[in-house]
Amino acid sequence: MKKIGVIGSGFSGCIIANELAKTGKYIIDIYEARHHIGGNCYTEKDPETGVMVHAYGPHIFNTSKKDIWDYVNTLTSFKPYINRVKAVTDKGIFPLPINLRTINLFFGENFTPAEAETFIDSLADKTIADPQSFEEQALRFVGKALYENFFKGYTLKQWGIHPQHLPASILKRLPVRFTDDDNYYNSTYQGIPTSGYTPIFQKLLDHPHITLHLNKKFTRQTHGAAHDYIFYSGPIDAYFDYKIGKLQYRTLRFERHTQEGSFQGSAVVNYCQQEIPYTRISEHKFFTPWEHHTQTVYFKEYSSLAQDNDTPYYPIRLLDDKALLEAYEKLAVEEKKVSFMGRLGTYRYLDMDVVIAESLDIASKCATLPMEQWPTFPQSTSK
Ligand SMILES: Cc1cc2nc3c(=O)[nH]c(=O)nc-3n(C[C@H](O)[C@H](O)[C@H](O)COP(=O)(O)OP(=O)(O)OC[C@H]3O[C@@H](n4cnc5c(N)ncnc54)[C@H](O)[C@@H]3O)c2cc1C
Structure with a gap:
């Protein structure tokens, strides 16, 4: 069997690992730099309050693609959830x-x-x-x-x-609705997994041909040669040791607070004034209204330019970044036996449903093509 290395255990990495494992033709090692699976969709119970917390910021699943909605519902159960945001x-x-x-x-x-x-x-x-x-x-x-x-x-x-x-x-379209509809998303299907997102990733990785290596940061030098093929969902510039420059990201800092009862009575409140240093406050027990908690945990979210050791969240994608991305894309296409994927691998902001659809698409291409023809840079970055 061919040996596949998958870098990153977010939706991108876990879906490709799962789809390839199901063919029975590959054994897969998945490397994750963090101590947990799930990438930025990771959820865990807050130890003090018992509230399910979205560790890297609020994640509301929404899609208008029925096949993607059906797919995620095979991985876990969802409860309906409508995102209603307030602005101060x-x-x-x-x-x-x-x-x-x-x-x-x-x-x-x-x-x-x-x-x-x-x-x-x-x-x-x-x-x-x-x-x-x-x-x-x-x-x-x-x-x-x-x-x-x-x-x-x-x-x-x-x-x-x-x-x-x-x-x-x-700001592509008129950002105003002339109805009372305050549903933040326009998507047909919206929900939150009943037990958080982490069980989705546990299910995807639960296969005898998949071995998970947590706390293992992949580099070309350390792990590159050990595999017949690599799927890489880490930052594209990091893969190439930033040799032609660093792509810029915004990072987020979450300041945690707890109290009895509730702080703001709803899940997400945006703060629009410039003098208030945080952008929003999210109170996570309102993402699971079917649970009951006497205490609450909420997070003030601060946004800044990502420095070297910060977690990259939002690609900035201004003109300089786009030119640099094009240069990295050229390097990526020349790189044999590696596919770059996901939000960091292709330097795009991508909602979960898009990442899932793209990962399934890459997997289906790999199922029909010989390994030599697997797509190195399968998704256009021009969006
Ligand atoms: C604040 C915020 C809120 C969001 N809210 C929503 C929402 O409400 N709805 C929605 O649909 N989408 C939302 N998203 C988008 C969602 O987070 C992404 O679609 C999803 O996480 C992308 O999955 P991924 O696998 O491509 O990347 P990630 O989830 O980032 O996973 C990449 C993984 O690779 C690992 N990694 C990187 N480099 C290496 C390396 N060298 N070695 C080993 N491991 C490595 C990382 O540690 C990480 O775990 C939000 C994003 C942010 C930032």
Whole structure:
């Protein structure tokens, strides 16, 4: 049997390991630098409060792809969950995304949907014909008051870059709904795994042909030669020892607090003001409303530019990064017997459903092609 090395035990690594193991043709070693499986989707019970905590920030599963929803439901059971986010601004606390109720509360009005649409249109800055930046795009869509209260400070904190210097493409569509729909996602299927995400990964790795190595950081030098083929879901620049430069990421710091009862009465509250140093507070017992806890644990989330030893969370993907990524992509394509995958391997922000779909797709290509033709860089990074 051929020996496969899989780097990373998030959705990317665990799905490819599972799919290859099921063929009976491979033995698989999976290397994980952390002390646990699951990548950034890892959940664990908070030892003090008993609340199921999303260790790397809130994860709400959502997809409009029925096949992916069916697939994850074969791995664990899900409970329905709708993400309803609140936003704290200088003028008070409002539902997000901005919807009819937000508009009426914020402006002290009682608009019908049609009136609200006309009103927002009257606020839009029509002098901006061809918006170049995020700021111009937002001003053109919703005008100064909503931009400054809901978008400006939050974006600055989240990206560390003034919205004047972010591309207009970040805000593709009008970020306002003229109904009372405050469901954060538009996806058809949404839920949270009843017992957290970690059991999904345990199930994927539960196969006699898969050996898991925790606390084992892969490098080409240490493990590269021991396998017939490698699937790599770590950072692409790290694989090449950053030899042509470092791709930039935002990192997150989570400040933990506990108390009796509840802190904010809901799962996620965004803080839009620039003077408040954190971007949001998530109170994790509200992700499992079917459980009962007398205590609570909540996390203030701080965003900053990732330094050398920080966990990379969000790829920044500004122009410099995209040029560097293209250069790494060229190196990756030349690298024989390695597939780069997942959010770090391809340097893209990817929701879980996308990572799952891509990993299953890579696995199906590998099932039909000889190993020499397995795709080295299977997913386009141009998105
Ligand atoms: C704050 C935050 C919130 C999110 N919320 C949502 C959400 O609500 N809904 C949603 O659909 N998606 C969400 N996501 C996206 C989700 O986290 C990703 O889709 C998913 O984690 C990607 O899986 P992956 O396997 O590609 O990467 P990861 O989960 O990052 O796994 C990569 C693994 O590789 C390991 N690794 C890296 N380098 C090495 C090495 N050299 N050797 C060994 N191991 C290595 C890492 O330790 C890690 O465990 C969120 C992401 C963030 C950052």
